[in-house]
Amino acid sequence: MKSCSAMESTSCLKFSLMSLIWIIVLMNEMHGYKGCLETERTALLEIKSFFISVSDIGYDDEILPSWVGEDDGMSSDCCDDWEGVMCNATTRRVMQLSLNNTRRLKYYDRTSASLLINMSLFHPFEELQRLDLPGNWFTGFYKNRAYDSFGSLKQLKMLNLGANFFNDNILPYLNTLTSLTTLILSDNSIEGSRTKQGLANLRYLQVLDLSGNFNITSGSLTRLGLANLTNLKKLYLDQCGITTIQGLANLTNLQVLVLSDNRNLTTIAHVGLADLPNLKALDLGYCGITTIQGI
Ligand SMILES: *[C@@H]1O[C@H](CO)[C@@H](O)[C@H](O)[C@H]1NC(C)=O
């Protein structure tokens, strides 16, 4: 091994110091780099393109403007800088995605607004725990096979599909998302009339919001599989079309039951509140109830 001679020692020392400094700088860069995964970054940009492609012309600059690619001249970290994206601090993988009211249309027109969404867009996000997609005028999912529609979303705990036009056709797909603890389906067109299993498989579900689905009728509660969801703690059924609440007596863990604004709901005798020992809040505002027994 060639060592530094006395004559060369100064420059030799300089060289070694320089190398050391470079190594430190490089290690710092690697350690300090906290961008999200490249595959997830690419997938996010695909989602942005999708929302632009299904919006009206003229809104491109208003749709997820903070989601910019590398080639836009600035470095931007999708975990820290992109709106609606939240990553796991350790793995830097996307944990939550909020795509509220992301699709932009000039005016409300139900027929021309209808749109299927391809859930494969979300397959790369294997650590996704929460997905918000409210207010985007979606009518259904592209017909992937039901069992792989949600692909690798094995950790999804909360799914918010509120304020869209989804109907019973999505129920077989949702019924495969057994990791869910919260499901928001408010203000859609779910009826529960055309479903075999409903949501009966979602046994870990604790919060279910079906409010504002005007055509959910009483018989639908059973068809929707609600009686099987014995871990439910909060159930929102306001502004549906229900007239009786048959099928809820098995939900012994229920703490909050909202039934308001069901004008033709005249009795809750079918449940017998003694069946719901954990009930803390019961909302019967704007119902047609005239007598209450068994409280
Ligand atoms: C982030 O990921 C780590 C490693 O997988 C995991 O232990 C931790 O629970 C995650 N954090 C959250 C908030 O999910």
Ligand SMILES: *[C@@H]1O[C@H](CO)[C@@H](O)[C@H](O)[C@H]1NC(C)=O
């Ligand atoms: C998205 O909407 C839901 C309610 O539907 C709300 O709870 C959530 O905070 C919203 N997310 C953002 C980022 O505004």
Ligand SMILES: *[C@@H]1O[C@H](CO)[C@@H](O)[C@H](O)[C@H]1NC(C)=O
């Ligand atoms: C859905 O997206 C996946 C992946 O992006 C693609 O392979 C598939 O063809 C798409 N399906 C439809 C019906 O567009």
Ligand SMILES: *[C@@H]1O[C@H](CO)[C@@H](O)[C@H](O)[C@H]1NC(C)=O
């Ligand atoms: C409820 O059903 C009626 C009659 O079939 C239909 O006209 C209406 O659009 C439905 N409403 C919703 C919110 O699905």
Ligand SMILES: *[C@@H]1O[C@H](CO)[C@@H](O)[C@H](O)[C@H]1NC(C)=O
């Ligand atoms: C729902 O409950 C009924 C009655 O206990 C049972 O026969 C059925 O297998 C359950 N369905 C699911 C999907 O767990």
Ligand SMILES: *[C@@H]1O[C@H](CO)[C@@H](O)[C@H](O)[C@H]1NC(C)=O
């Ligand atoms: C509801 O409870 C009744 C009485 O305990 C039982 O016979 C029935 O199978 C239960 N239904 C479901 C869907 O678990």
Ligand SMILES: *[C@@H]1O[C@H](CO)[C@@H](O)[C@H](O)[C@H]1NC(C)=O
């Ligand atoms: C209540 O029932 C009546 C008679 O069946 C029906 O005409 C009316 O539309 C119902 N109202 C609601 C809010 O469902």
